Amino acid sequence: MTATTTTRSGHRTTVAIPTADGGWRDVQIREPREWQHRPGGSTSRVAFAAAHVVADPRGENVPGSPAVVDWDSTLAFRAHLFSYGFGVAEAMDTAQRNMGLDWPAVQELVRRSAEQARDHGARVASGAGTDHATALATLADVREAYLEQVAYVESCGSQVIVMASRQLAALARTPDDYLGVYDAVLSQVREPVILHWLGEAFDPQLRGYWGSPDVDAATATFLDLVRAHADKVDGVKVSLLSADHEIGLRAALPAGVRLYTGDDFNYPELIRGDGTHHSDALLGAFAAIAPAAAAALAALDEGDLATYDTEMAPTLPLSRHVFEAPTWHYKTGIAFLSWLGGHQPGFTMVSGLQSARSAVHLGRLYELANDAQLLPDPDLAAHRLGVWLEGAGIVR
Structure with missing residues (x-):
């Protein structure tokens, strides 16, 4: 049986x-549940969903091989997100940056996604990092690698997300090393960018980013950078999974600089806000819960906090399960839910990452998605x- x-x-x-x-x-x-499509998006919050890529099931998507992407399914999933009013955060860790999505595939993904966003009248912001360069020996090398990717993203018509760099983390010795590289990048961007602080839980190679493993010291350096370039920073995405840290940081940001929550454990309260400050959103979780998140944000637009809380409540156990430790393997759960939901033909991932979660974990994931009525x-x-x-x- x-x-x-x-x-x-x-x-x-x-x-x-x-x-x-x-x-x-x-x-x-x-x-x-009959979820309502809301292509106009939220009026009270800016919300991006970080989207995954769908692997071609006939491709040689084994560890170490170049990514072979099912472009039709990948772009169809982005259309699904647009239909619920979300912008797409493209070519980020959710799309397996540094975990199998190589630079040629990143370039094609950014180009295709930016074109599709224009067709839908939707927002897209794409990750620019240094992962295409294999032999970075100096901070100047890191700077030039960043500038190359930033230029490519801008050339496609996408907003830039300046991603954290493993190569910079390996070479930098002081906070000033980080500030020098980012100063050069932010001085040359055309339009305001999103700065992404990806925490150690998502990528252990980024431990000590901003020059210190002490979060308070790192935050002080980060704020120095943002304040010095506030006119070039649309917002910051912080993925440290600490609600207390995020609440403190968003209150300290310069006026006009958004905090895009990346906290997949605590996003309902952070987006809801405390009456004085709130977080906007740039979340991998939103790829899995788009219909429910859209309904919640619509209620928030109307000032209906009770309905907002009700709509968000069943999504949180699901998100916390997707992102449980080891958190960097959350992409497997996102792809599995996409397959269960009929958004892709198979449960295959770039670099064979479908093997990264157990049968018990994925069975529980089904159960939580069923509880939230997110299986169409x-x-x-x-x-x-x-x-x-x-x-x-x-x-x-």
Whole structure:
């Protein structure tokens, strides 16, 4: 017997989820919800969803090989996000930067996504880093690598997200080393950018970014940079998974500089705000919960905080599960949910990253998405879960 289920009138009513102790848990399938498309987006918050890439299932997407992308499915997923009013944060860690998405694929992704955003009248902001360069020996090399990617992103008509650089983290010895490189980059950008501070939980190679492993000291350096270039900084995306740190930082930012929350553990309260300050959003979680997040933001636009809280509540356990440690493997959950939701033909990832989460983890992910009514075709999702579990050798 497979892991899926009893049926009634041709439709499954329960799904069996594998548990860590070797047993099973029966989950009642919830009816899909009719989510409202909101292509106009929110009026009270700026919201980007960081999007993943869909691997070509026929491609040689094994570790160490160049990325082979299913462009039709990848762009269709972005159209899905646009339909709920989100801008797309492109070519970031959610799209497997530094985890399999090589520079030629990044270039094509940024170009295609920027063209599509123009067609939809939507926003797109794309990551510019230094990951295309393999032999950076000096801080000047890092600076030039950044400038090359920034120039490419700008040439495509996308807003720039200045990503954290593993190469800079390896070469920098003092806070001034960081400030010197970023000063040069920000002095040459055409339009205000988003600065991305990606924390150690997302990438251990970025430990001590901004010149210190002490978060308070690093924050002081970061704020020095933002204040010196406030006219060139649209906002900062902070992915440290600390609500207290984010609340303190957003209050200290110069006027007009947004804080785009990257806290996939605490985003509802941070976006809601405290009555004085609030966070905008640039979240990988929004790729998984787009319909519910759009409904919540629509309520927030109307000042209906109770409905906002109600809409966000079931998404938070799902997001926290997707991003649980090791957090850098959250991309596997994003792709799995996309497959369950019918947005892509298979559960295959660039660099073979579909193997990065266990069957028990992914089964629980199905359960939480079902709880949140975020599976548009419950029968398809149940079928796909069962097929995947059976292929993994997990049968009841």
